[in-house]
Amino acid sequence: MDYNRELLNTIKSESYVSKKVIRKDSPGKGAGLFAVENITKNEIVSISGGLIIEAREWSTFREKYGDYAYFIESNFLIAPLNPKDPSDDWRMNHCCHPNCGIKGQIVFVALKDIQVGEELTFDYAMTESDPDYSVQLNCEKSECRKKFTGNDWKSKEIQSKYSGYFSLYIQEKINNS
Numbered sequence: 001m002d003y004n005r006e007l008l009n010t011i012k013s014e015s016y017v018s019k020k021v022i023r024k025d026s027p028g029k030g031a032g033l034f035a036v037e038n039i040t041k042n043e044i045v046s047i048s049g050g051l052i053i054e055a056r057e058w059s060t061f062r063e064k065y066g067d068y069a070y071f072i073e074s075n076f077l078i079a080p081l082n083p084k085d086p087s088d089d090w091r092m093n094h095c096c097h098p099n100c101g102i103k104g105q106i107v108f109v110a111l112k113d114i115q116v117g118e119e120l121t122f123d124y125a126m127t128e129s130d131p132d133y134s135v136q137l138n139c140e141k142s143e144c145r146k147k148f149t150g151n152d153w154k155s156k157e158i159q160s161k162y163s164g165y166f167s168l169y170i171q172e173k174i175n176n177s
C-alpha cells in the first residue's frame with residue numbers, strides 16, 4: 001500500500017479545529033486552545049485524526065515520539081501524524097473543571113457555553129483509563145484533584161459530572177460497572 005502523495009500534499013492537517021478556536025501560549029502550560037468567538041454547548045470544537053496505535057505498542061511509541069496520544073478503546077490509541085509538532089487539536093489542556101468533553105471517541109465538543117477568550121479544556125478522566133498511569137495536576141481551580149490517575153473515571157462524582165461527555169469506551173465501562 002502506498003499513500004496518494006498528490007492528495008496528501010493538499011492536506012494541511014489530519015484533523016479538524018473549529019474556526020472559533022486558536023492555538024496560543026498558555027502561561028506555564030505551553031500551548032493551549034482559546035475561543036475567539038462564543039461557542040455554544042455541544043458545538044464541535046475539534047476532531048482528531050492520525051495514527052492508530054495498539055496499546056502494546058504505546059510505551060515504545062512514547063519513548064520514541066513523545067506523549068501526544070490518547071485512548072479511543074481499551075486497547076487502541078490515536079496519535080498525531082507529526083508527534084514532534086502536532087496539529088492544534090492536540091493542544092487542548094487538562095482542567096479539573098473543564099468546558100469541553102468527548103462525543104464518541106475522537107470528537108471534542110463544548111460541554112457548556114464558552115465565551116470569547118476562555119481557554120478550552122477537557123479532563124483526562126474522559127479518555128484515560130490505564131490504572132498504571134498518573135500525572136500531577138495544577139489547574140489552579142479550587143476543585144483541582146492535584147493528581148490524576150487512570151482510575152479517576154471510577155469516581156461516582158466524576159461519572160455524574162461528565163455524564164454524556166466521556167469517550168464511548170469509558171462510558172461503556174461505566175455502564176457495565
Ligand SMILES: [Zn+2]
Pocket residue numbers: 095096097137138139140141143144145146
Ligand atoms: Zn486540576
